Amino acid sequence: MTGFKFQELKQLNHIIERLGDNAQVDVLAKVQYKHHEFPIHSVTLGSKDPKAPVLAFFGGVHGLEKIGSEVILSYMETISHLLDWDEELHTRLSKSRLIFVPIVNPVGVYLGTRCNGNGVDLMRNSPVEAIGPTKFYSGQNYSHHLPWYRGDVSNMEKESSVICNLVREQLFKSPYSIALDLHSGFGLKDRLWFPYASRRDSYPYIAETLALKELFDRCYQHHIYKIEPMCLEYLISGDLWDYLIDEFVEQPTANEGLFLPLTLEMGSWLWLRKNPSHLFSRHGLFHPLLPHRQQRVFRRHFLLFDFLHRSLINPQPWAQLAAHQKSDYTKKAEDVWYN
Ligand SMILES: [Zn+2]
Numbered sequence: 001m002t003g004f005k006f007q008e009l010k011q012l013n014h015i016i017e018r019l020g021d022n023a024q025v026d027v028l029a030k031v032q033y034k035h036h037e038f039p040i041h042s043v044t045l046g047s048k049d050p051k052a053p054v055l056a057f058f059g060g061v062h063g064l065e066k067i068g069s070e071v072i073l074s075y076m077e078t079i080s081h082l083l084d085w086d087e088e089l090h091t092r093l094s095k096s097r098l099i100f101v102p103i104v105n106p107v108g109v110y111l112g113t114r115c116n117g118n119g120v121d122l123m124r125n126s127p128v129e130a131i132g133p134t135k136f137y138s139g140q141n142y143s144h145h146l147p148w149y150r151g152d153v154s155n156m157e158k159e160s161s162v163i164c165n166l167v168r169e170q171l172f173k174s175p176y177s178i179a180l181d182l183h184s185g186f187g188l189k190d191r192l193w194f195p196y197a198s199r200r201d202s203y204p205y206i207a208e209t210l211a212l213k214e215l216f217d218r219c220y221q222h223h224i225y226k227i228e229p230m231c232l233e234y235l236i237s238g239d240l241w242d243y244l245i246d247e248f249v250e251q252p253t254a255n256e257g258l259f260l261p262l263t264l265e266m267g268s269w270l271w272l273r274k275n276p277s278h279l280f281s282r283h284g285l286f287h288p289l290l291p292h293r294q295q296r297v298f299r300r301h302f303l304l305f306d307f308l309h310r311s312l313i314n315p316q317p318w319a320q321l322a323a324h325q326k327s328d329y330t331k332k333a334e335d336v337w338y339n
Contacts (some may be wrong), residue, residue, distance in 0.1 A: 004036070006110050008060070008069050008103055012041060015073060018080040019043065028162040031107055033117035038106035040162055043076065044170075045083075045100075046093035053176040053312035056099040057305075058163065061122050061181060061240075063108020063115070067266060067297060068182030072102040074298040075305055096313050099170060105159050116159055119144030120151030123183075123236070125160045126243035127153040130235040131199040139237040150238045160240055167244050167259075175257045176312050176319055180305070181241065184266040186233065190300070193230035193263040197239035200231045202338055204249050205258055207329035210336065211318035212260075216307060224300065229337055230263065258319050264304075266297065 016025050024044040030037040046052065057075070059068035079098075082089050103109050107117035115121050124139035139150045151157055156164070171177035195203040213227045230239075241261035248259045311318060321329065 008109055011073050012102060015076045015080055022083050029158050031158055033107045040106060043100045046097040050173050051175060052097050054097045054171050054174040055309050055312055056171060056179045058101050058104050058181040060103045060105050060109040062183060063105045063113050065184040066109050067184045069102045069109055071182055071298055071301055072100055075302060076100055104163060116157055119149055120157050121148050122157060122160050123240060124148055124150040124238035125156050126238045126240050128198045128239055128242045130237040132235050134235050138235060171259055172248055176315050177259050178308050178312060179261040181263045183263060184268045186265045187267045189226045189267045190224050191265040192225045192227045193265060195245050196242050197230040197236050198242045202334060205260055206333040207321055207326045208258055208319050210329045210333040215318050
């Protein structure tokens with residue numbers, strides 16, 4: 001990749017160097033685009049015990065929304081410095097694992113496009129079909145020249161496949177795991193979405209999800225997130241997380257573990273409201289253009305990341321519910337989100 005101006009990849013390589021022996025670095029795949037190969041890196045920190053809880057970060061699935069990649073890189077940078085002196089973080093990592101895939105769609109991030117190099121929208125690329133009213137952005141099979149193209153869902157794109165495989169290998173086998181996928185562009189608020197994206201049904205871990213939300217609400221009363229199932233906002237086909245959660249619950253060992261995929265949708269309309277002229281720039285819709293606004297976005301989410309990490313190490317109040325708690329939370333969740 002010499003001779004390339006690929007800022008995010010350069011930053012990632014620098015962080016990998018800083019992390020040194022603290023990290024295990026893997027190239028999950030190399031994506032060919034024109035005459036170049038683009039690597040998809042994963043960086044793993046902490047316990048190698050397959051039974052350790054896992055928090056995994058994914059960014060840049062939609063290349064245009066590269067703020068997701070940048071927020072993860074910024075968090076990795078912070079962690080690389082904390083590891084120099086923070087014994088508490090080392091202790092936490094001895095009991096858990098953090099996995100970072102900050103640039104899932106390297107060609108898209110490099111080109112500044114939503115889709116990958118084949119014109120496929122990776123978050124429409126799984127075989128899951130939406131049930132209910134859909135719109136044009138729910139995914140289409142007409143042409144890769146049009147947005148939201150789903151590609152061949154029976155033979156998913158390389159980027160989609162490596163993410164699914166990593167989740168199966170690392171998260172499905174862990175008793176408690178959370179995948180956090182960072183996007184931007186929808187609405188004024190920062191949203192934390194959980195499944196389903198394809199249908200207006202409650203999903204199997206709705207009780208634990210509500211318990212986790214209430215724990216977060218209690219501990220951080222002024223947090224900024226709107227937490228809801230994605231289907232409340234819109235329905236899509238081909239969502240990778242719906243596909244993975246459906247697969248997870250089909251496993252014979254599913255009730256021994258909990259897999260919670262979350263999407264952080266950073267509300268970029270907030271940045272636009274303050275600088276409406278950025279609407280006319282290519283990145284403006286999905287990316288804060290002013291440096292001070294970018295920095296604010298970087299800082300904004302670290303508290304959530306730390307909370308999720310600590311909640312996985314301490315699952316008692318939310319992921320180890322007694323039967324009566326589970327049924328109470330389920331009833332309440334139905335009222336809050338689905339009725
Ligand atoms: Zn997105």
